[in-house]
Amino acid sequence: MPLWIEAFVALLLLASGVLALTGAVGLFRYGTFFQRMHPPALAATLSAACVTLAWIIFFSVVERLPALYPLLINVLLALTTPVTTVLLARAALQRAREANADVPPTLAVKKTPSPD
């Protein structure tokens, strides 16, 4: 394997490690849950993209044919991560409302009795 390809793969892997660590530090240090929701997305999007790109390059060179199947993982993560995030955010919002915390009120229109 040429050295520059190995260097590129190594660089991608290091970037992925640093990004995942950044997300973990954010998850660890932020103060409230709604702030803590944001950093883990870094690991699911950019970090995973770096690893799968490194995998594609590495195996395409090793096996001498394009190995594009790791994109499946990126597609899967792009579909599933927002679902989990939205469900968790709604759960946290509802629990905060039940606890009378300082969060925005629900948008649901309250049923008013008809005038007649």
Place this chain on the structure above:
Amino acid sequence: MSTLLAAAIVVTLACYSLAMALAFVRLLRGPDPQDRVLALDFLYINGMLVVLVLGIRFASNMYFVVALLIALFGFVGSAALAKFLLRGELVE
């Protein structure tokens, strides 16, 4: 496997381990249940990344299937836990 790539893989795995340790502290401490679910979500994504990097280290295709299954079942678990926090029951 040259020493350059092997060293990069060791450093990357160390970064992942540190990230998982921080997420595990959040999992144990996290004041609310949703914090723990979020930390668990982060943990399984990190585990999937570790498996992918190990696949590059040992130059084996089999690790890809493992990573795909971890991503799939991790999502199912996280979604089920979030749904449970939202409603208090899974199947209505």
